[in-house]
Each structure stands twice: as C-alpha cells, then as structure tokens.
Amino acid sequence: MSDPFACNEYNAVSRRKFLGGTAAAIAASSLPAFLPKVAFAQGTSTKDVLIFIQLIGGVDALTVCVPHGDPIYYSSRPTLAIPQPGSGSQFAAIDLDGYFGLPQCLNPLKPIFDNGHLGIIHAAGRDNWTRSHFDAQFMMQSDSINLTDGGWIARHLASSSQTYADAAFRGFAFTDTTPVTMVKGQQVVSTSRPESIAFGAGYADDAEIAATISRMYSRVKDESRGVVRDSKRTIDALSPLNLGSYSSAASLPYPDTLIGNALRSSAGMIKGGIGVEVLQIDWPGWDTHAGQGSVGGLLHNMLRTLADGLAAFYADMEASGRTDWTIVLLSEFGRQVEENGSQGTEHGSGGTLLTLGPNVQSGIHTTWPGLEIENRRDGVDIMPTTDYRDVLGELLRNRLHNGNVSFVLPSKPVENTGAKWFKAA
Amino acid sequence: MLTRLNDEKRPDEILDAMTQTATSRRGLLAGGLTMALGAAAGMASAQNGMAPNRSGSRPPGSGGNGNAFESGGASGGASFNRSWANSKKKLLRKISYGPTTTDVAEIDNLGYSNYLEQQLNFSAIDDSACEALVSGHCRYIHLSVAELNAIQNPEWYPGPDAMDAMAIRSAHSKRQLYQRCVEFWWDHFWIAAVKDSSFAEFQRSVIWPNAMGTFRDLLVASANHGAMMIYLDNHQSFHTQTNINYARELLELHTVGVNGGYVEADIYQVAEIMTGWGVHENLPLGRYDPNAEVFKFHPARKSPGSYTVMGQTFTSTGKQQGDDLLDWLAAHPATMRHITDKLCEWFLGRKASSAILQQVSQVWGNHGDLKAVLRVILAETNVASSLPSFKRPFHMMAGLMRECNAMPITWGKFNHLLKLNGSDTSKFPQPDGLPNGFHAWSGGMIKRFHYLTRATRGFSDFDIDPVKQALQALPNDGAKVKYINDHFFLGELPVSDQVFIRRYMKQGNRDMQTLAIALCSPTYQWF
Numbered sequence: 001m002s003d004p005f006a007c008n009e010y011n012a013v014s015r016r017k018f019l020g021g022t023a024a025a026i027a028a029s030s031l032p033a034f035l036p037k038v039a040f041a042q043g044t045s046t047k048d049v050l051i052f053i054q055l056i057g058g059v060d061a062l063t064v065c066v067p068h069g070d071p072i073y074y075s076s077r078p079t080l081a082i083p084q085p086g087s088g089s090q091f092a093a094i095d096l097d098g099y100f101g102l103p104q105c106l107n108p109l110k111p112i113f114d115n116g117h118l119g120i121i122h123a124a125g126r127d128n129w130t131r132s133h134f135d136a137q138f139m140m141q142s143d144s145i146n147l148t149d150g151g152w153i154a155r156h157l158a159s160s161s162q163t164y165a166d167a168a169f170r171g172f173a174f175t176d177t178t179p180v181t182m183v184k185g186q187q188v189v190s191t192s193r194p195e196s197i198a199f200g201a202g203y204a205d206d207a208e209i210a211a212t213i214s215r216m217y218s219r220v221k222d223e224s225r226g227v228v229r230d231s232k233r234t235i236d237a238l239s240p241l242n243l244g245s246y247s248s249a250a251s252l253p254y255p256d257t258l259i260g261n262a263l264r265s266s267a268g269m270i271k272g273g274i275g276v277e278v279l280q281i282d283w284p285g286w287d288t289h290a291g292q293g294s295v296g297g298l299l300h301n302m303l304r305t306l307a308d309g310l311a312a313f314y315a316d317m318e319a320s321g322r323t324d325w326t327i328v329l330l331s332e333f334g335r336q337v338e339e340n341g342s343q344g345t346e347h348g349s350g351g352t353l354l355t356l357g358p359n360v361q362s363g364i365h366t367t368w369p370g371l372e373i374e375n376r377r378d379g380v381d382i383m384p385t386t387d388y389r390d391v392l393g394e395l396l397r398n399r400l401h402n403g404n405v406s407f408v409l410p411s412k413p414v415e416n417t418g419a420k421w422f423k424a425a
Numbered sequence: 426m427l428t429r430l431n432d433e434k435r436p437d438e439i440l441d442a443m444t445q446t447a448t449s450r451r452g453l454l455a456g457g458l459t460m461a462l463g464a465a466a467g468m469a470s471a472q473n474g475m476a477p478n479r480s481g482s483r484p485p486g487s488g489g490n491g492n493a494f495e496s497g498g499a500s501g502g503a504s505f506n507r508s509w510a511n512s513k514k515k516l517l518r519k520i521s522y523g524p525t526t527t528d529v530a531e532i533d534n535l536g537y538s539n540y541l542e543q544q545l546n547f548s549a550i551d552d553s554a555c556e557a558l559v560s561g562h563c564r565y566i567h568l569s570v571a572e573l574n575a576i577q578n579p580e581w582y583p584g585p586d587a588m589d590a591m592a593i594r595s596a597h598s599k600r601q602l603y604q605r606c607v608e609f610w611w612d613h614f615w616i617a618a619v620k621d622s623s624f625a626e627f628q629r630s631v632i633w634p635n636a637m638g639t640f641r642d643l644l645v646a647s648a649n650h651g652a653m654m655i656y657l658d659n660h661q662s663f664h665t666q667t668n669i670n671y672a673r674e675l676l677e678l679h680t681v682g683v684n685g686g687y688v689e690a691d692i693y694q695v696a697e698i699m700t701g702w703g704v705h706e707n708l709p710l711g712r713y714d715p716n717a718e719v720f721k722f723h724p725a726r727k728s729p730g731s732y733t734v735m736g737q738t739f740t741s742t743g744k745q746q747g748d749d750l751l752d753w754l755a756a757h758p759a760t761m762r763h764i765t766d767k768l769c770e771w772f773l774g775r776k777a778s779s780a781i782l783q784q785v786s787q788v789w790g791n792h793g794d795l796k797a798v799l800r801v802i803l804a805e806t807n808v809a810s811s812l813p814s815f816k817r818p819f820h821m822m823a824g825l826m827r828e829c830n831a832m833p834i835t836w837g838k839f840n841h842l843l844k845l846n847g848s849d850t851s852k853f854p855q856p857d858g859l860p861n862g863f864h865a866w867s868g869g870m871i872k873r874f875h876y877l878t879r880a881t882r883g884f885s886d887f888d889i890d891p892v893k894q895a896l897q898a899l900p901n902d903g904a905k906v907k908y909i910n911d912h913f914f915l916g917e918l919p920v921s922d923q924v925f926i927r928r929y930m931k932q933g934n935r936d937m938q939t940l941a942i943a944l945c946s947p948t949y950q951w952f
Contacts, residue, residue, distance in 0.1 A: 057855070131689065132677060134857055176847030176869045183864050190868030192847070197871055201878035203938055212929045213874060213945045216922055220947045227867045235871065284854050289658040289670040341666020342658055347673075378689070 047163065047425075048326045048359055048399040049270050051263070051313075052153065052181070052280045055306075056137065057287030059331040060345055061352035061382060063294040064106070064303065065120050065364065069099035072371040076338045080294045080345070091295045100364050103294065105304035108311035112356060117314070119355035119421055121391055122366035125333065125384025128411070129349040129377075133287065136332035136349075141180035143389065143411050150184025152392070152408050153278050157185055160402040167275025168237035169230055174262040174281045181280060186226070189234045194265050195243035197235055241272040250315035259283060259309035267316050270325060277400075286331060290342035310356060326399050326422065329354040330388060336380045337371050350382030353391060359399055359423045390415050398422040512809040513537055514915045518952040519772050519808060520544060521601035523824025526911055528601075537805050544602035545796050547637060555598040558832065559590050566590045566629065573715040581713055583625030585840050591628070592839045593832070595823035606636040606795070608819065609771050614647045614679065615858035616656045620711075623718035627652040640764055640793025641755035644679060648751055651704040651718035657856065660703030662696060664728040672696035674856045680754040682763030687735050694732040698739055698750050701727035756791040765798065770861065772802055774812035781807065813951035815863040818846035820952065821873065825880060825944070828913050831887035838886040846872055877944040881937040889937075896936040902927060905936060909943045922946045
C-alpha cells in the first residue's frame with residue numbers, strides 16, 4: 001500500500017485481497033461503520049420544494065453584498081468597488097443596514113428583502129477549504145470523501161420520505177450531465193430543457209420502440225437501468241404539464257434566459273403537483289479573473305440576469321399563493337479581497353450564500369470578519385465565519401424535514417443552529 | 426426505492442439501499458453487490474486524496490477490477506462478459522471510433538502487436554482519401570495563417586471547421602489511434618471562450634501536429650499560443666500585477682496534477698515566471714480573423730529575479746525562465762504519473778496500475794515520448810483487463826458515422842447536433858474539459874436515444890441510405906440482425922438484446938426501427 005506508484009484501482013484490489021473472504025464481507029467493510037444509528041424524522045407537515053442554484057466558478061461576494069461602510073473595501077478594489085450609497089453614481093450601492101448594501105444590478109431583489117424573504121449569509125465558506133475550482137465544487141456537491149457515497153442531494157432523498165408515493169421523480173437538474181449532488185440518487189432526472197424532452201423520433205410506432213428500448217434497460221444491472229426508467233417516467237409525467245407554454249401567474253414575465261427558463265419550468269413543475277422535491281439549476285461562468293465588471297460590466301449583467309429571474313419566480317409564486325418553497329444559491333467559493341492586475345479577482349475561499357423564499361430568515365446574517373489583512377485567510381481571502389454546511393444542515397432539518405443531517409452532510413459535525421437562517425418546521 | 430421509510434434505519438442501510446440500481450428488491454443481490462465493490466474502490470481512491478470523478482471514466486458498478494462483468498456490473502450481464510473477452514476487438518473499441526468489419530479483418534490478419542504498431546506509426550499510414558474529404562468539406566482548414574490572409578474574404582468558419590475536421594477524421598481516417606489521441610489532448614489542453622479563429626489555430630497548430638509526439642512539445646506549444654494565454658488570463662499577468670489563473674491550471678491540470686506535490690505559494694512563483702507571456706496587442710478583434718489572439722512575449726512585463734517552484738529554482742531571465750519551467754515540468758515524475766493516469770482512464774477505462782507506471786517511467790524520458798507510453802498502456806495484457814468506458818457524445822456520433830461509412834452533409838450541423846447531445850463547449854467553460862463516465866452524461870440518455878433514432882431516419886446529418894439498402898436486401902430477420910450485429914457490435918451484441926430485437930421484428934418488417942432499437946441498446950453506449 002505504500003508503493004508510490006500504487007494507483008487507486010491497485011489499492012482497491014489490494015484492499016480487497018487483504019480483506020479476503022466473501023464479497024458480502026467486503027461490501028460491509030466498505031461502508032462507514034463509525035456512523036451511529038439515526039432515526040428518520042417523523043414530521044408530517046408539508047416540506048418545501050428546494051431550488052438549489054449553483055453559481056459555478058466562484059462568485060464575488062463583495063459585489064453581491066457590498067460592505068460600503070468599510071474603507072478597506074474601496075482601497076482594495078480601485079476599479080471594482082461598487083460606489084457608496086448616495087455617491088451620485090448610477091451604480092451606487094443600495095443601502096440595506098448602513099454598512100452593507102446591494103449593487104444596482106440586484107435591485108429586483110430589494111423588494112423581496114424588504115418583504116422579509118431574502119437572506120444573505122455573508123462570509124460563508126468551509127474550514128477544510130481549497131482554492132481549486134474542481135476540488136471545491138466536489139466538496140460542495142458531494143460533501144463526502146468519494147463519489148461512491150453519492151452527492152448530498154441524493155443522500156437527502158434517500159434518507160427522507162417522499163412527498164408523493166407515486167412521484168415520477170423526486171430530484172430534477174437542469175443539466176445534460178448528472179450533477180455530482182445527485183449522483184447515486186434514486187428517482188433523479190437531469191435534462192437542460194424539460195419543456196422539450198421527448199423519446200421518439202417520429203416513427204409511427206415510436207411508443208413501441210421506446211417500450212422495447214426500456215425493456216432492454218430493465219434487464220441490465222448498472223445505473224443506466226434506473227436512468228432510462230426514470231427518464232421515461234419523467235417524459236410521461238411532464239408532457240401533460242405542457243411546460244413550453246407555461247406562463248407566470250403574476251404580471252412580471254419570466255425573462256428568456258437560462259435562469260429565467262429554468263425557474264419558469266420549475267414553477268410549472270411545482271404547481272403541476274407531480275411531487276418533485278429538489279430542483280437544481282447550474283450556472284457556470286462566474287470565474288471572473290479578468291474584466292470582472294462589477295460596475296456596469298460582465299458581473300453586473302450576470303447578476304442582473306439572475307435577479308430578474310429570481311424576481312419573476314418570486315412574483316409567480318406569490319401570485320399563485322405558494323409558500324412551500326425555498327431557494328438556496330451557493331457558489332463553490334468566493335473571490336479574494338484585492339482586485340488583481342486584470343481588473344478581476346482571484347479565487348478566494350470565503351464567499352456568500354443567498355436564501356430566498358417565504359420560509360427563510362430574512363436579513364444579513366454574518367459575523368463579519370473585516371477586510372483587514374490580518375483578518376483575512378492567508379492575508380487574501382474573506383475569512384469565512386459561517387460554514388455553509390451548517391446552513392445546509394438547518395435547511396435539511398427545518399425546511400426539508402430530514403433529521404439525518406450527519407448522513408447527508410458527513411464531512412463535519414453539523415451544528416444544530418435552531419432557526420437561524422430558516423424558519424422552524 | 427426505499428420500502429421502509431418511517432422505520433429506524435441506519436445510514437449504512439440507507440447507503441446500501443442507494444447502491445441498488447433496481448426498483449425491486451430482486452435487484453439487490455446483483456446490482457447492490459457490484460456497487461458496493463465500487464464503493465470499496467472509491468474509498469481507496471479517497472485515501473489517496475484524489476478528487477474522484479473529475480476524470481474518472483470507470484463505468485458505474487464495474488468496481489474497478491476485471492471481475493466486474495462476472496458480477497453483472499458494467500453493461501449487459503453475463504452474456505456481455507463473454508462477448509467482450511476478445512482482446513483484439515477490445516483494442517479496436519479502445520483505439521478507434523466505431524470499429525468496422527474491415528478493422529476486424531485487418532487485426533485478425535496482422536495480429537494484435539503488428540496492428541498496434543501500425544497504428545502507433547501513424548504517419549506511415551496513407552490517409553490521403555480522408556484528407557481529401559476534409560479539404561472538400563472544410564476548404565481552408567489546411568491553410569496557414571499567411572495563406573488565409575492572402576485570400577480575399579475566405580469562406581472560413583474556423584471553429585466549426587476545426588470540429589468538423591476532427592469529426593470527419595474520427596469517422597474516416599485510417600489513423601484511428603491518432604484521432605483518439607487528438608480528442609484526448611483537445612480535452613487535456615481545453616480552451617473555451619476564445620475567438621473562433623484562435624480556437625481553430627490552437628487545434629491545428631498545437632494539438633494536431635503533436636498529438637502523438639512528445640508531451641513536452643504539446644505543453645510548450647500550448648503555452649506559446651495566444652488562445653491559451655487569453656483563455657486563462659495570462660495575457661493580463663504583469664510584473665507587480667500577476668494573474669494566477671494560468672499558473673494554477675498549468676500545475677493542476679496540464680502537468681503535475683492536483684496531488685503533484687505543490688503548495689499555494691508555488692502557484693504564485695509559477696505566475697511570476699510566466700509574466701509577460703501573452704498576446705500581440707492591437708490585433709484584429711474579428712471572430713474569424715486569422716490574426717486574432719496571436720501569441721507574444723512582452724519582456725517589459727516579465728517579473729525580474731529567480732523563482733522557486735516545488736523546490737526547483739529557476740535563475741534564467743526573460744522568456745527563457747518560462748521555457749525552463751515548462752521543460753522541467755514536462756520531465757517531472759508527477760507529470761508522468763498524472764498524464765499516464767489520464768491516458769489509462771482514456772484507453773483502458775481505469776487508472777494506471779503500478780506496473781504500468783513503472784514501465785512508463787522507463788520510457789517517459791525528459792519529454793514524454795507518447796508513442797512509447799501508448800505502447801506500454803495498450804499492451805495486450807492491459808487491454809485484456811480494460812474496462813468499458815461510456816461513449817461521450819462526440820465518440821458516439823463520430824463512431825456511428827464511421828460504422829455507416831457516411832459523410833456529414835451540411836456545414837456546422839455536426840456541431841449543432843453535438844450541442845443537442847449535451848456536448849456544448851459553451852457549457853463547459855472550465856479548463857478541465859469535458860467530463861468522462863456514465864455519471865457525467867446520464868442526463869443526456871433521452872437526447873442520445875432521440876439522436877440515434879433520428880439518425881436511422883436520415884435526420885442526423887449523414888446519409889443512412891446505404892445501410893437501409895443493405896438491410897432491405899437481406900432475406901430474413903436472422904440475416905438482418907446478423908448484419909446489425911456485425912456492423913455495429915463487432916458480432917458481440919448480447920443474445921438477450923437480440924431476443925428483444927427479434928421479438929420487435931416479428932410485428933412487421935421495420936428495418937430502420939430495428940436498427941434504432943439496437944443503437945439505443947445498452948451495449949452500444951459503451952466501448
């Protein structure tokens with residue numbers, strides 16, 4: 001095992017040889033035996049549908065929630081700082097509490113904040129951290145040491161009772177590849193455009209062809225079996241909803257953007273009552289190393305697009321009288337405090353997390369570490385003072401009615417934080 | 426699906442339930458067991474500190490050993506195991522797109538080793554027929570930038586042209602192993618969000634000439650190209666104002682790998698060494714302009730002084746310092762391990778064994794002789810114990826064209842269809858390229874079926890009529906199934922799937938629908 005050339009597969013085989021015995025014994029030994037017994041939550045009240053939005057690439061927390069009361073913010077960001085409220089700039093921050101504010105591009109979220117339905121969890125991150133996108137994303141999505149334990153959403157679904165016994169699917173991702181969060185999930189489906197998903201190609205006997213293909217997959221023992229089965233059930237469940245022609249119940253229409261369309265389809269699925277419990281939207285491209293454009297540029301436009309989509313969804317749900325939903329927006333990390341020489345920012349391990357919906361604890365939640373060099377991680381990152389896994393743990397307990405937090409989020413002992421960020425169940 | 430939802434249940438039981446792939450409890454024994462073995466492999470992977478599934482192409486349930494089939498894991502149950510025992514056919518699957526009956530005859534004639542040597546010595550293979558197809562379809566892809574500049578308004582769609590050229594060659598080149606290497610390095614030195622012309626120029630001047638040369642040449646060429654400098658922001662990295670994006674990925678993705686032994690401070694040292702590497706300024710901004718994003722080293726932007734990376738101090742100055750760094754990285758044992766691991770995943774569906782790593786370390790040299798490395802990896806004993814990999818959309822589409830011996834019909838359609846299959850470069854803006862493995866692409870299964878089924882109707886941008894006519898000419902169901910089996914499955918379509926197909930055929934003569942069902946079958950999705 002100490003062979004420096006030994007690869008993973010090799011070690012796995014060695015380990016199996018070492019363990020010997022029957023396959024069943026090996027299977028048992030591969031499970032985390034140290035985990036204690038846990039009981040399922042017995043709650044019966046309606047749980048929220050979760051919309052989990054991943055902003056991939058590392059969102060700049062200091063643009064999303066501007067510490068306009070801190071002069072170091074302005075000295076660290078000569079070109080990227082959002083101007084102070086009252087400065088007269090068209091891009092001046094919208095003050096929230098005298099110290100923090102929203103950039104103008106997030107103005108559509110201000111009424112939601114004022115309604116008490118927007119939470120900003122600032123200086124969020126994790127203690128075992130990295131500045132590698134890929135490792136950080138894996139940590140955020142799997143929250144486990146290896147993928148064979150599946151992703152955290154998959155584990156959540158597996159360890160909680162489903163809303164509808166006969167749901168076609170419980171988890172849905174607006175992606176063409178299965179997100180790591182849902183790997184190993186039962187009844188999870190991913191496709192980028194659910195409004196146009198179809199099995200057939202236009203043969204007169206499309207249905208028979210589809211049935212034959214499905215039967216072939218029902219005979220295999222790998223995961224494609226479940227994927228094909230769930231895909232077919234998904235098509236059968238979605239086609240009556242006619243998502244392509246769904247429109248908002250409010251006067252504010254959904255913008256024709258990636259996020260707008262995904263939220264529009266999410267609303268259609270939620271209101272369609274088909275039993276979906278978790279929806280995930282992935283939006284890559286937040287890795288702003290150069291030409292970040294916090295002030296009227298690239299990042300400004302992206303955040304505006306995000307805010308417009310969220311506002312449309314919020315209005316639709318409000319007009320529809322739906323209160324059983326929660327949105328969480330998370331990025332794998334944030335950016336460093338100082339801007340770099342390219343008017344961009346480097347990867348930084350501290351970021352921000354947004355929660356939105358009628359059941360979140362609204363407001364700015366932070367133990368703000370300050371931006372002084374000595375208060376930063378490594379002198380460069382915003383020092384995280386909230387571990388986002390604690391936030392997800394509270395989400396699980398309070399809004400998703402799943403008490404098996406240590407099973408879903410095994411990488412740290414998640415604190416029982418009561419109802420700090422989400423209203424109690 | 427769990428059956429005891431409100432009971433007390435231990436996490437290991439829940440995990441156990443999750444590892445089932447079946448809806449019914451009957452699936453527990455076969456499916457659950459295999460997945461649990463997979464879990465054991467993954468635990469070992471975690472002990473090594475890897476970030477799993479970044480580039481892992483191990484099919485789910487294979488468990489990471491050669492016995493996975495025997496427990497019914499990878500794709501088709503027991504009959505699948507028996508049918509994929511032939512190492513010559515396994516080699517054909519691994520080193521080519523959609524191997525054909527001609528390929529089988531050739532490897533049977535030459536023998537395993539001679540066939541592999543022929544593919545390794547790719548430049549000796551006469552490929553003029555394929556190159557004629559490429560230049561007929563992508564008229565300007567062979568021209569240099571100077572030649573392009575000499576033409577008034579060339580009808581030049583560089584991005585789609587480069588992708589089309591890759592697709593045509595994957596489908597029609599006799600240099601199949603070389604094309605598989607082209608796809609590998611396209612992925613390894615991933616670039617996105619650059620001008621179309623510079624994307625194409627990167628492929629044709631960095632990747633294509635070096636895909637089976639040395640790793641050092643690939644690395645050096647990639648670093649000396651404007652597309653890479655722009656994509657990873659190095660063109661904006663100056664003395665006193667470094668941008669570390671390229672430096673990080675140079676270590677993490679291109680060379681020593683995330684576990685290569687560097688720390689955060691090393692990244693900053695690399696960034697200082699690489700300051701000044703950038704692009705010409707005031708160049709045309711046009712998307713199709715051949716002169717867009719041309720590399721240039723700016724001496725005035727280079728940080729002065731010596732820098733130390735992973736214990737090695739670089740004392741030279743100017744651009745030479747970066748050249749020295751790249752040479753040093755190319756020869757580094759961690760780079761050898763990282764690249765060999767990735768190549769093994771690409772060609773064998775598994776990470777490198779310690780035996781392979783030891784043999785590769787003997788032939789890597791200072792530059793990473795890729796032919797010698799491939800000769801080690803593709804030795805018959807390694808291919809015999811290789812595991813099936815899930816076809817990515819590009820592989821599936823190019824392979825189908827090859828099996829049908831068909832040409833793309835319209836400009837850029839291949840790329841459009843590639844996007845519809847989920848392989849949309851704009852959705853993979855990150856420098857680790859396209860993902861591998863069933864997990865990564867399973868969300869696209871329905872789109873894949875849609876594509877394959879439409880292909881049998883002639884709607885997937887290539888001519889399916891020859892296959893249609895061949896099937897029509899055959900006298901009975903048995904002969905038709907044999908044709909499909911021989912031409913699309915190397916004669917190894919599992920019997921259980923043949924039964925479903927024959928049952929469907931009984932209900933009337935529907936040749937192309939039958940082919941559609943076969944192409945959507947589980948076995949076709951793996952190679």
